[in-house]
Amino acid sequence: MxxxxxxxxxxxxxxxxxxxxxxxxxxxxxxxxxxxxxxxxxxxxxxxxxxxxxxxxxxxxxxxxxxxxxxxxxSLTNLADLFSFSKTMELQGRTPSDRIIKFKRISADEELIQRLNLKENLNVFEVDRIRMASGKPMMFGKSFLPAEVFENLTRQQLEEKSMYKTFEDDYNVQIKEADESCRASILNEKISNLLDEKPGAPCLRLERVTMDNNGRAIEYTISWARADEFNYRVKHLYR
The missing domain is CATH 1.10.10.10 (Winged helix-like DNA-binding domain superfamily/Winged helix DNA-binding domain)
Structure with a gap:
């Protein structure tokens, strides 16, 4: 610097x-x-x-x-800065926390095999979380993590610290980049109940594949963010 x-x-x-x-x-x-x-x-x-x-x-x-x-x-959230929900909430003066409602080792279907580029070990961990800011539900996310990378991962690990912190501290996995897409959507009844919203309420649906320093896919996540809590900004640079 x-x-x-x-x-x-x-x-x-x-x-x-x-x-x-x-x-x-x-x-x-x-x-x-x-x-x-x-x-x-x-x-x-x-x-x-x-x-x-x-x-x-x-x-x-x-x-x-x-x-x-x-x-x-x-508050506006720069889409490029939403890489870490926890850091984004802290920057806005809120206390981030997660409530894990599902943690399970499953067999990957064809879509997950493709998204995570799985070769031999076709098992993944599914982690469903409610992402909260100062106790208020903000986002619901379903994450799929390759078992060959995070062997012996436990629910307790993810309850004690953030997912990305667990990657770095417990598995020496350094995050490099993510490919993320987003689109407007609406909340179904199940997710709306988890987020204290009404069914059919508008939301932003995000899909992300996260890569480590070796170019290996280490996370595939689908998230639904409350539209009344997120206003997004994208800054375009003309070159």
């Missing part, structure tokens, strides 16, 4: 902490000029930091008026 990036990250860390611990929704942040003087940084550094805070959903910038703390219910 070069000096400019370091200064920007320091400013991001400071403002994030202020927003999450001392400020309220709709509070106004110091002006760009005030931040420049306070931290002795350039306007470019300040704007880069505010851009990232806006993409994370912590602030809203209004032309000619300033930068304001975003209401939690209006």
């Amino acid at each position: 070069d000096k400019k990036e370091s200064l920007s990250q320091h400013l991001i860390d400071f403002l994030s902490n202020q927003i999450l611990t001392e400020m309220r929704p709709n509070d106004r942040l110091p002006s760009e000029r005030d931040l420049m003087l306070q931290f002795n940084v350039s306007r470019t550094t300040v704007r880069n930091a505010l851009d990232k805070l806006e993409l994370s959903g912590l602030v809203t910038r209004m032309h000619g008026k300033g930068t304001f703390v975003t209401s939690r219910s209006e």
Whole structure:
């Protein structure tokens, strides 16, 4: 990380902490000029930091008026940052938690064999979870993990820490990238009950295949996210 990036990250860390611990929704942040003087940084550094805070959903910038703390219910989630639900919720000042409602070793069907590129061991672990933020159901997910990678995986491991943390700590599996797609959908009766919603309520349906450093598929997950709790932003770069 070069000096400019370091200064920007320091400013991001400071403002994030202020927003999450001392400020309220709709509070106004110091002006760009005030931040420049306070931290002795350039306007470019300040704007880069505010851009990232806006993409994370912590602030809203209004032309000619300033930068304001975003209401939690209006927080925007950058799709590129939804790689970790736990980290995204923490960044928004919420406490992430999971409630596992199913943990079972099963035989993979043709779709799972293809998604996870299974060769010899055709068993997978199915993990169904309700993803919560500060106790409120936000998302329901069905994850399928290859048994040949996570042999002897237990429910207790996933209840003690996050899934990705378990991958890294207990199996030395380093996550590199994920291929994810999303589309608008509606909640069926079963999932709506799990998320304290009405059947037929709108949601975002996401499908993800996660890869490790060796290019090996280590997770296939289907998730249904409440539409009233997630507003998404995608930033396009013109090259």
